[in-house]
Amino acid sequence: MQLISTIEELRVRLKNESAIAFVPTMGNLHQGHLDLMLKAREHGRSVVASLFVNPLQFGPNEDFAQYPRTLEADCAKLQGLVDVVFAPSINEMYPLQQTVFIELPPVACELCGAARPGHFRGMATVVLKLLNIVQPQVALFGKKDYQQLHLIRQLVTQLNLPVNITGCETVRAEDGLALSSRNQYLTEAERNEAAFLYQTLQHLRQQIVQGERNFALMQQRAVDALTRRGWLVDYMSVRNQSDLQAAQADQTELVILAAARLGKTRLLDNIELSIG
């Protein structure tokens, strides 16, 4: 496994590779990331992972400064799983002030985009840069960041990028909590509570499967239940899978998306469902 920090060196290393599978990350790797690396191996002869905490996707009051940077530990976890780790500096990725951005579809301003203005613009811009730098045939992303995955698919399709985007299932702890680098911010008490978000999503799914279609009422009840237990809910929303618009009663491929804060930690989760 080779650790590379410059674009020039990476391009030389990858020049003759014909089938690259790429997993972009912000580091602080957990089992969810490692699963993506394992899946990547099924897709490409060479696997490249990037570790880069992208300043452009953090708002002024967010955790960019505190975001855990664990290069050495990450490289140890990636040993044997990937061929190349690309870990550029901020200056390598943004040698000029970034004034060119990706303009995303309106749904980027909803859900996480409403709570984190500019987040998806910064995310899409760095993903496009990374895809241009690595030029993979396949890039893999976790479904936990469902809206992110949707927007990356739009980016790639609408800008005709020659890469296949593969979404991979969310990896969960035993109690159902979706794995995330931010879980480590949780106190012990918060960690014990955290799986309630997934339980709430499962409960909503169950109601829909049983025929309930008053999505607004269901969402409000779920928000109330979380709020009573001390959560600060950003959103709880039943959406259509393909365009992430609010679900209609006759649609069958749905996703329930949630973001909520426990103390200082913002947790994200979602559940897909198909109804016959």
Ligand code: PAF
């Ligand atoms: O999901 C992430 O870790 C980041 O948003 C990504 C896709 C690596 C872009 O910085």
